[in-house]
Each structure stands twice: as C-alpha cells, then as structure tokens.
Amino acid sequence: MKSKILMSLLALSFAGFTGAASATTIYFNNTECPTCSNGSNVVGNEWSSFGISVSNAYWYTDGRDTFDTMGLSVSPTPGIITLSSVSNGATIDYWVISGHRGVYEAFDSAHVSLGSLAVDASSGDVLGTHSFLGAVASIEWTGSTGYSQISTLTISAVPEPETYAMLLAGLGLLGFAARRRQQNV
Structure with a gap:
C-alpha cells in the first residue's frame, strides 16, 4: 500500500x-493559417495560438520549398518572429532563392545575439536546417524581398x-x- x-x-x-x-513545430501552412493567401502580408497574430507573433513578412506557397512548399518570406525590412515566452533553443528550416543572400539571427530577451547564419545562394537555391542555442526570444531574418524564407520553426518551452x-x-x-x-x- x-x-x-x-x-x-x-x-x-x-x-x-x-x-x-515539450517541443512545438510550426509549419506556417494554410492549416495553421486558413486566412493566409499566397503573397499576403501577415498581420502578426496568425500563429498566436503557438505562442509567436510575426512582423514584416508575408506568406508564400512555392514548389521550390521542398520542406512543405509554404512559409514566411522577408519583406523589405527584417522579418521578425517574436516568441511569447522564451524558448530553450530554436530550429528553423530555411531556404534562399538562387542569386540572393539571407541572414538568420536569434536574440535573447535583452536583444543580445545568440548567433547568426549567413546563407549565400549565388550559385543556386540553398535549403537547410539550422539550430540556435540559448534562451531564444526572437528570430530575425533579412535578404532581398521575397528571396529569404523560413519554412518551419521548432521551439521548446522553458519550464x-x-x-x-x-x-x-x-x-x-x-x-x-x-x-x-x-x-x-
């Protein structure tokens, strides 16, 4: 007993x-955002149920994105994904279209860089997965408008x-x- x-x-x-x-994977697809349409700017709260907000980005569908053909593309200013609570690391699936460059960077809650990834796609499309370590509060990415994308984001809640x-x-x-x-x- x-x-x-x-x-x-x-x-x-x-x-x-x-x-x-537990980890959460956000696919930025039309199931998660039924109001999104190809080329539409995101308002910011489409993925609030996943604990993130998005600014300066638009939603795309493109067959060259071999992860799932959908995601977020950078606008003329840096795209920003802000987490409602800090994540114990973050992983992104990214792709940059041929002839362009993209930079992806994670920040903590004091906006101190936790690391960055510069992608040069001058000789062809570049796709990959990158993990940021530390207490991630936001992720920013830059590049020519429409040529630097985030296809998937995986975050883990800090207890x-x-x-x-x-x-x-x-x-x-x-x-x-x-x-x-x-x-x-």
Missing part, C-alpha cells in the same frame, strides 16, 4: 516537469517557475513519506 502511494507521488512530481518542456515548485513539492512529499516509513519500522 505504501509503495503505491510513493509511486503515485513520484509520478506526480515528474508529470508537470516533463510536460512543460516555468511553477513547474520547479511542483517538482520540489513532489520530492518533499517523497522525502516525508520515506522518513515516516523509517519511523514506523
């Missing part, structure tokens, strides 16, 4: 911890302080139960 209680407490203490750090509090409370209950068990023996 006591071991069942201990196992239940252990499971509860880890349940909140594992759920908070909130409440999650750690639940973990510590669960471990405290386990310690209490173990100590009580020793006293009863």
Whole structure:
C-alpha cells in the first residue's frame, strides 16, 4: 500500500516537469493559417495560438520549398518572429532563392545575439536546417524581398517557475513519506 502511494507521488512530481518542456513545430501552412493567401502580408497574430507573433513578412506557397512548399518570406525590412515566452533553443528550416543572400539571427530577451547564419545562394537555391542555442526570444531574418524564407520553426518551452515548485513539492512529499516509513519500522 505504501509503495503505491510513493509511486503515485513520484509520478506526480515528474508529470508537470516533463510536460512543460515539450517541443512545438510550426509549419506556417494554410492549416495553421486558413486566412493566409499566397503573397499576403501577415498581420502578426496568425500563429498566436503557438505562442509567436510575426512582423514584416508575408506568406508564400512555392514548389521550390521542398520542406512543405509554404512559409514566411522577408519583406523589405527584417522579418521578425517574436516568441511569447522564451524558448530553450530554436530550429528553423530555411531556404534562399538562387542569386540572393539571407541572414538568420536569434536574440535573447535583452536583444543580445545568440548567433547568426549567413546563407549565400549565388550559385543556386540553398535549403537547410539550422539550430540556435540559448534562451531564444526572437528570430530575425533579412535578404532581398521575397528571396529569404523560413519554412518551419521548432521551439521548446522553458519550464516555468511553477513547474520547479511542483517538482520540489513532489520530492518533499517523497522525502516525508520515506522518513515516516523509517519511523514506523
């Protein structure tokens, strides 16, 4: 009986911890944004249910994007994806159209660069995947209008302080139960 209680407490203490750090992949497709149409500027809140806002970009469909043929393209000013809560790293699928260049850069909440990727597609389309490390709060990308794209974004939530509090409370209950068990023996 006591071991069942201990196992239940252990499971509860880890349940909140594992759920908070799950990854989310945003495909920027028309399922996620049914109001998007090819070449339309994004308003910014189309992907708010995923915890991001987008500015200075437009939505595209293009068969050369071999990831999923849809995504966000940069406008004349830098495209910006702002996360509503900091991510423990971020991964993008990008592509730059032949004859152009693109730069992708991640920033923390103080707008300090966490690293950048410069892509030169002077000799043909360049597609790839790049991961940024650290506490990512936003991603910006630049390039000639319509020639630098982000096809997919994967972000991971950073566990909130409440999650750690639940973990510590669960471990405290386990310690209490173990100590009580020793006293009863």
